[in-house]
Amino acid sequence: MKYKLLLIGSVVAIGTMALLAQNINEREAERVALASSPEIAQDVKHKSSEWARYYPRQYSSWKKTKESSEIIDMLDEKPQLSVLWAGYGFAKDYNAPRGHYYALQDNVNTLRTGAPTDAKTGPMPTACWTCKSPDVPRIQERDGELEYFTGKWAKYGHEIVNSIGCASCHDNKTAALQVRVPHLDRGLKAAGLPTFAESTHQEKRNLVCAQCHVEYYFKKEKWTDKDGNEKVAKVVTLPWANGLTAEGAEKYYNDVGHTDFVHKISGTPILKTQHPGYELFKTGIHGQKGVSCADCHMPYTQEGSVKYSDHQLQNPLNTMDRSCMPCHRQDEKTLEEIVHRKFERKEQLHELAMDNLAKAHLETAKAMEAGATDEELKPVRDEIRSGQWNWDYAVASHPAFFHAPEETLRLLAIANDKAQKARILLVGILATHGVMNFAAPDFSTKENAQKLAGVPLEKLVAAKQQFKATLEKEWYKIAEQNGDLDKENRKDVDLESSYFNNRK
Numbered sequence: 001m002k003y004k005l006l007l008i009g010s011v012v013a014i015g016t017m018a019l020l021a022q023n024i025n026e027r028e029a030e031r032v033a034l035a036s037s038p039e040i041a042q043d044v045k046h047k048s049s050e051w052a053r054y055y056p057r058q059y060s061s062w063k064k065t066k067e068s069s070e071i072i073d074m075l076d077e078k079p080q081l082s083v084l085w086a087g088y089g090f091a092k093d094y095n096a097p098r099g100h101y102y103a104l105q106d107n108v109n110t111l112r113t114g115a116p117t118d119a120k121t122g123p124m125p126t127a128c129w130t131c132k133s134p135d136v137p138r139i140q141e142r143d144g145e146l147e148y149f150t151g152k153w154a155k156y157g158h159e160i161v162n163s164i165g166c167a168s169c170h171d172n173k174t175a176a177l178q179v180r181v182p183h184l185d186r187g188l189k190a191a192g193l194p195t196f197a198e199s200t201h202q203e204k205r206n207l208v209c210a211q212c213h214v215e216y217y218f219k220k221e222k223w224t225d226k227d228g229n230e231k232v233a234k235v236v237t238l239p240w241a242n243g244l245t246a247e248g249a250e251k252y253y254n255d256v257g258h259t260d261f262v263h264k265i266s267g268t269p270i271l272k273t274q275h276p277g278y279e280l281f282k283t284g285i286h287g288q289k290g291v292s293c294a295d296c297h298m299p300y301t302q303e304g305s306v307k308y309s310d311h312q313l314q315n316p317l318n319t320m321d322r323s324c325m326p327c328h329r330q331d332e333k334t335l336e337e338i339v340h341r342k343f344e345r346k347e348q349l350h351e352l353a354m355d356n357l358a359k360a361h362l363e364t365a366k367a368m369e370a371g372a373t374d375e376e377l378k379p380v381r382d383e384i385r386s387g388q389w390n391w392d393y394a395v396a397s398h399p400a401f402f403h404a405p406e407e408t409l410r411l412l413a414i415a416n417d418k419a420q421k422a423r424i425l426l427v428g429i430l431a432t433h434g435v436m437n438f439a440a441p442d443f444s445t446k447e448n449a450q451k452l453a454g455v456p457l458e459k460l461v462a463a464k465q466q467f468k469a470t471l472e473k474e475w476y477k478i479a480e481q482n483g484d485l486d487k488e489n490r491k492d493v494d495l496e497s498s499y500f501n502n503r504k
C-alpha cells in the first residue's frame with residue numbers, strides 16, 4: 001500500500017514536472033519568437049499592413065490615428081493669418097494638424113500644393129513630401145537623395161502614396177527605432193549634438209519625431225547626375241548651426257540671405273517658420289527633465305501579460321491616466337486646468353502679436369502708396385521680418401504653449417515689441433508723406449483677409465477639384481498597379497472633394 005501510494009505520487013509528480021517543463025518550453029519559444037523579431041521584407045516595408053501580423057497591437061493602435069479626423073480651418077479661426085502670409089501658400093489654406101493617418105492625403109489636398117497637370121508643373125518642389133510618408137526614404141535610397149530633392153512635387157505623386165507608418169520610425173529587420181531620413185543627423189552634427197546612433201535610448205524616443213516635427217528650409221544645392229546633367233536640388237535642411245534656438249535659426253537665415261517670400265502687402269522679405277516642435281520642447285521643463293515625446297504621446301499600455309507602446313499618436317489629454325499619472329500626483333482635472341490656463345495666456349499674447357504685425361504690414365502698404373521709399377522703409381521691414389519670425393516660431397507648432405510655456409511667451413513678447421517698434425516708425429513715415437490717423441482696413445474675417453492678401457480662393461478650389469478628378473486619379477491607379485499602394489490604409493481619406501466642404 002505504502003509503495004503503491006509512493007508510486008502514484010511519483011507518477012503524478014513526474015507528470016506535473018513534464019507539464020511544467022512543456023509549459024516553460026512553450027513560453028521560452030514564445031519569448032524567443034518575440035525577442036527575435038521577424039524581418040519585414042525590404043520591398044514591402046513601406047506598407048504598414050505588412051507589419052500587422054507580427055505586431056498586431058502596435059498596428060491597430062497606429063491605425064486609430066484615423067479617429068482624429070476633424071479639419072479645423074485655421075484661416076477661419078484666426079483671419080489675421082491670411083494677411084500675415086500674403087504672397088505665400090499658407091494664406092490660401094492652412095489647417096490645424098490631425099492624425100498621422102491623414103498626413104499624406106492632407107498634403108495632396110491642400111491648396112498650397114496647387115493643381116499640377118503633369119510631373120513637371122508646380123508650384124511645390126519634391127521636398128514637400130518629405131514628412132508625410134515612408135515612401136520618401138524608399139525613393140531616396142533608390143534614386144539617391146539629391147535626385148529625390150530635384151524637380152516638382154508632382155514628379156513623385158504616383159510613388160509617394162502611403163502615410164507616415166511603421167517604416168518611418170523602425171528598422172525592418174529588428175523593429176528597433178530608426179531615423180530614415182539623412183537630414184536629421186546632418187542637423188544634429190551642425191549643432192554639435194550626438195547623432196541618432198550616438199544618442200541615448202530615451203533621446204531616440206524624441207529623435208524619431210524630430211525627423212519631421214522640426215524647423216527646416218529647402219536649401220538650393222547644385223549637383224551633376226551620373227549622365228552629366230547639371231541639376232538643382234532643394235534639400236530639406238535644419239538651420240541648427242547656431243544652436244536650436246529661435247535666435248540661432250534667425251541668425252543662420254540672415255547670414256545665408258534666406259527669405260521664404262516677399263510679402264505681397266508690405267514688400268517685407270519674410271521668414272516662414274515651419275514647426276520647431278522638437279526644438280521648443282527641449283527648452284521646456286519636461287524636455288529638461290528628460291521626459292520624451294513617446295512618454296506622453298505613446299504611453300505604455302498593459303493588455304493581459306503584454307505591455308506595448310500605444311501607437312495612437314494624439315493629444316495626450318485624451319489619455320491622462322496613462323500619459324501623465326505615472327509621474328504626477330495632482331488629479332487629472334487640476335492638471336488639465338493648469339494646461340488650459342497656459343493655453344489662454346499664450347492666446348492673449350498671440351492675438352496681440354498677430355494684430356500688431358498685420359497692421360504693420362497694412363500701414364507699410366499705405367506708406368508705399370503715399371510715396372515712402374524702400375530706403376525709408378528698411379528699418380520698418382527689418383522689425384517686421386524679425387517680429388514675424390519670433391511670433392511664428394512661438395506658435396507654428398501649436399502645442400508649444402504646453403511643451404515650452406516660458407519660451408513661447410518670451411518669443412511672443414519679442415514679436416509684440418518689434419511689431420510696435422515698426423508701427424511707431426510708420427507713424428512718423430506716414431506723417432512725413434502727409435498721411436495722418438490712418439486706420440488699417442478690416443481683416444476680422446477670412447474673406448476680408450484673403451481679399452487683402454489677393455487670394456483668389458474660388459479659382460484655387462476649382463483648379464484643385466480638376467486636379468483631383470484627373471491627375472490624382474491617375475497617380476492612384478499607377479500606384480495600385482505597381483503594388484506600392486497600401487490600399488487598406490488609404491480608406492476614408494477624402495479622396496473625393498469632401499475636404500473642401502466638411503470643415504469646422
Ligand code: HEC
Pocket residue numbers: 068096097098099100102103104106107130131132133164168169205208209210211212213293294297298313314315
Ligand atoms: C514622417 C514625419 C513625421 C514623424 C516621424 C512624426 N510626425 Fe507627427 N505629424 C506629422 C504630420 C505631417 C502631422 C500632421 C498631419 C495632418 O494634419 O494631416 C503630424 C501630426 C501629429 C500630431 C497631431 C495628431 C492629432 O490627432 O491632432 C501629433 C500629436 C504628432 N504628430 C506627434 C508625433 C510624435 C510624438 C512623433 C514621434 C513619436 C511624431 N509625431 C512623428 C509628421 C510626422
Ligand code: HEC
Pocket residue numbers: 048051052055058059060062164165166167168169170175177205208209294298307308309310311
Ligand atoms: C512616429 C514613429 C513611429 C511609428 C510611425 C511607429 N512606431 Fe513603433 N514605436 C515608436 C516608438 C517611439 C516606440 C517606443 C520604442 C522604445 O521605447 O524602445 C515604438 C515601439 C514599437 C515596438 C516595440 C514594442 C512596444 O510596443 O514598445 C514595436 C514592435 C513597434 N513599435 C512596431 C510598430 C509598427 C508595427 C508600426 C506600424 C504599424 C509602428 N511601430 C509605427 C515609434 C513609431
Ligand code: HEC
Pocket residue numbers: 096097098206209210213277278281286291292293294295296297314315316317339398399402403
Ligand atoms: C509631458 C507630456 C508631453 C510630452 C513629453 C510631449 N508632448 Fe506633445 N503634447 C502634450 C499635450 C498635453 C498636448 C496637447 C496640448 C493641447 O493642445 O491641449 C500636446 C500636443 C502635441 C501636438 C499637437 C497636437 C494637436 O493636434 O494640436 C504635437 C504635434 C505634439 N504634441 C508633438 C510632440 C513632440 C514631437 C514631442 C517631443 C519632441 C512632444 N509632443 C512631447 C504633451 C506632451
Ligand code: HEC
Pocket residue numbers: 285286289291295296316317320323324325326327328335336338339405
Ligand atoms: C515621465 C514623467 C512625466 C510625465 C509622463 C509627465 N510629466 Fe509633467 N512633469 C514632470 C516633471 C519631472 C515635471 C517638473 C516638476 C518638478 O520638477 O517639480 C513636470 C512638470 C509639469 C507641469 C508644471 C510645469 C510647468 O510648465 O508649469 C505640468 C503642468 C505638467 N508637468 C503637466 C503634465 C501633463 C498634462 C502630462 C501628461 C500629458 C505630464 N505632465 C506628463 C514629469 C512628467
